Amino acid sequence: MNKTKKKILEAALQLFNTYGLPNVSQRKISDHLGISPGNLTYHFKKKENIEEALYFDLVNWISEEFRQMGEKEVSLQNLITFVDSFFVTIYTYRFVYLDIVHLMRNNDVISAHYKQLIISRKLQFLRMIEQFIDSGLFREAELPDEYEMLYKRIQIILDFYLSAEEITENTIGYRPMGNHTLLFMHSIYPYLTLKGKKQFQEILPLYE
Amino acid sequence: MNKTKKKILEAALQLFNTYGLPNVSQRKISDHLGISPGNLTYHFKKKENIEEALYFDLVNWISEEFRQMGEKEVSLQNLITFVDSFFVTIYTYRFVYLDIVHLMRNNDVISAHYKQLIISRKLQFLRMIEQFIDSGLFREAELPDEYEMLYKRIQIILDFYLSAEEITENTIGYRPMGNHTLLFMHSIYPYLTLKGKKQFQEILPLYE
DNA sequence: TTAAAATTAGTACGTTTGTACTAATTTTTA
DNA sequence: TAAAAATTAGTACAAACGTACTAATTTTAA
Structure with a gap:
């Protein structure tokens, strides 16, 4: 370039x-x-062209991270490592997340692309959960669409964690590595089997 | 006025x-x-004065809802009713939530007030959870700060559910009553005792 | 080395922004 | 009913906005 x-x-x-x-x-x-x-x-x-260039940079980084995770085996440790790197990328392009509604409202290209993106993300997530259930780390769903709803919440947390920090914290600017990964881990903890919870509690202390 | x-x-x-x-x-x-x-x-x-007037209207509505909930007994049904009315208010003043980062960044009065507000909200939530545990509907925490982390996630969902809808949905405008309450219910479900889950599953069908 | 292409600087246009100011009008009060 | 106060209209202004345009300069290629 x-x-x-x-x-x-x-x-x-x-x-x-x-x-x-x-x-x-x-x-x-x-x-x-x-x-x-x-x-x-x-x-x-146009200003929109700058937004789009940065947005697609972000998307490419994240795609690469997804690709790398896909190569690894399905384990809690790998999942957490992935989420960690994911949040670093989010932080690097944080304006996208902090102004996401404004961005989508005023930029049709980004809006259209993002709406497609999250559909495939959801499928990826559900496939991963299935694998986790097969490996005996996650329990079966107890409610209809329970894991679809879990994904919905996780998506909100991924997309808006930085926004929540921004409006909550008294410090100016952000702490680059906050407790986002810990928050993510707590989201999935209740869905683990006894075996999964045991594994989880071995990893947890590293993040506190 | x-x-x-x-x-x-x-x-x-x-x-x-x-x-x-x-x-x-x-x-x-x-x-x-x-x-x-x-x-x-x-x-x-100034434009900020309009923002502030609307913001404090919103805050007053929500305070009133909190007050009304405080008068009722602690039960799942009452909690859900409260969350429902809460979301209606959020929807009425949705610009606050859709542009919350921009609003806080450019309005010090609102920013300062909000940061104080969420501190007391958190305490209210944790007190409520304690009551639920006492009544045998919620289980004890299994992890350090487990319910503090649950609150953090719920706060993000309350504050950013509408934003998530806005950037996800293809429909123009919002469906006034989406699945926000269902999403909230799923957030708390895994923390219920067997007794709590049974009660929950009696209420759930009403919201699907 | 010279012509073509790419890049940069500089300027300018029409809008819109937030806000200030004055004058007219309406409402309230004495 | 007359004076005072509150409200409204209308205008104006400097600044910033996105963007378009031309001319100068630099880089590339023949």
Whole structure:
């Protein structure tokens, strides 16, 4: 990729993350970089194009993480390692998550893509749960659609954990590695079998 | 309260809910009402003042709901009824939740108030759980801070359920009464005792 | 080395933003 | 009913917005 284009994306990411997407204009980005607004428009005709470039960067990173997890065996430890790396990526592109509603409302390309994405994510999750049940670590569902509902909650937590931190914490900025993984682990704990809970409690102390 | 002031708040609420807080200017509100911008500035000098008036309306409604719940006995049915009414209120003031990060970032008054609020909410929740444990409906915690973590997740779901719907659903606008209560119920189900689960399964069919 | 292409700077346009100000009108009060 | 207060309309302004345009410069390629 072009050198300037890369620099623009880096600056935009930093500014979006710091001040929030609606608070950062194209001029602020070019000023921040010390380049002319015309130069910026040359590389990205619209602000939406910058958003999209960053969004698809994020998506590619996450796809790569999913691919890597798919290669490993199904285990609690691997799941947790995956969630951990997932949250690091989320944090790197946190403006996407902190302003996700605004982003989707004002950018049809991203909105359409994301809506497709979460459908396949859900299927992936349910397949994984099935494998966990087969391996005797997760219990069978006790309620209709119990694991579909679990996924729904986990999705909300993945998408909005940073937002929740942002509006809760008194500290300015974020602690890069908070308790997100611990929160995720607690979400799945009640669905484990005795065998699963035992394994879980061996791993847990490492995250507290 | 003044008649015009009331009309301004109603219009602002509707426009904020529909188009999103950052997409609605003071002029759009006055245009929508057919009053002059000068008139609007007379009643609310700054846009933030409108946000705050609506936010504190919301807070008052919720306080009233908490008060009403506090009067009733501790039971699953009463809890669910409460969550239901809670979500209706959230939906009425949905712009607060859909743009909550942007709102908090740009409005110090609301931000400060909210951060105080959730502290007392957490304590209320934990007290309630204790009562549920005493009544034999919830099990004891199996992990350190297990119910603190449950609360954290429930808080995220309460605050961001509408956002999750907004970015997930293909329908324009919202279905006023979605599956939020069902989602909440699934959150607490795994923590119930056998007695609690039995009670739960009697109530569940009413919500599907 | 010279022509073409890509990149950059600089400027400018029409809107919209938040907000301030004055003057007219309506309502309230004495 | 007259004076005072509250409310409303209308206008204006500087700043910022997204974006378009042209001209200069640099890089690439023939």
